[in-house]
Amino acid sequence: MSVTAEPITGTFVADRAHSTFRFTVKHMKVSSFSATFDDVTARVVAGPDGIQLEGSVKIESISIRTPKEFRDHVVHSDDFFDANNHPEMTFRSSDVALNPDGTATVRGELTIKGITKSFVATGTYEPPVEDPWGTTRAAVELTASVDRRDWGLDWQMPMPKGGNVVSWDVTITTHVEFLKEG
Numbered sequence: 001m002s003v004t005a006e007p008i009t010g011t012f013v014a015d016r017a018h019s020t021f022r023f024t025v026k027h028m029k030v031s032s033f034s035a036t037f038d039d040v041t042a043r044v045v046a047g048p049d050g051i052q053l054e055g056s057v058k059i060e061s062i063s064i065r066t067p068k069e070f071r072d073h074v075v076h077s078d079d080f081f082d083a084n085n086h087p088e089m090t091f092r093s094s095d096v097a098l099n100p101d102g103t104a105t106v107r108g109e110l111t112i113k114g115i116t117k118s119f120v121a122t123g124t125y126e127p128p129v130e131d132p133w134g135t136t137r138a139a140v141e142l143t144a145s146v147d148r149r150d151w152g153l154d155w156q157m158p159m160p161k162g163g164n165v166v167s168w169d170v171t172i173t174t175h176v177e178f179l180k181e182g
Contacts, residue, residue, distance in 0.1 A: 012178035026167035079155030136180035
């Protein structure tokens with residue numbers, strides 16, 4: 001594992017109240033549809049051997065403002081997340097670069113529906129600061145674009161004059177505010 005800069009040390013965990021995990025897809029060719037997950041965990045361990053980032057999302061915690069039947073189809077059907085058989089989505093880094101200029105690149109493996117694929121996210125990094133209560137905080141905001149078919153999210157319906165109801169490309173955005181342990 002290589003690290004461009006090591007601006008943090010120790011173990012940090014996600015402040016769940018101040019962190020978000022969102023995905024966005026093009027819907028009906030005219031708008032963007034986004035959903036978030038409420039039950040997200042993340043942990044960073046930074047030491048002499050580099051930085052390791054891992055996290056998980058409970059599929060059941062998806063927040064979709066639509067009828068229950070649609071939500072249940074997305075959560076439970078094999079067309080989408082199949083939460084009965086795969087209740088979590090997980091990520092584990094293989095390389096984390098937190099650069100002095102505030103940019104970040106995280107490479108690793110993303111597992112959805114039991115399928116693990118390489119994944120690269122880029123974005124920004126905020127180095128540790130002490131808050132008014134003596135807690136050390138840091139943050140990353142990362143974005144990646146993936147093809148959902150790579151993880152078996154294959155449902156699709158054609159539009160009458162071409163194109164698809166839901167795009168294959170999905171933008172994943174996460175903002176994680178971390179709290180230092182200890």
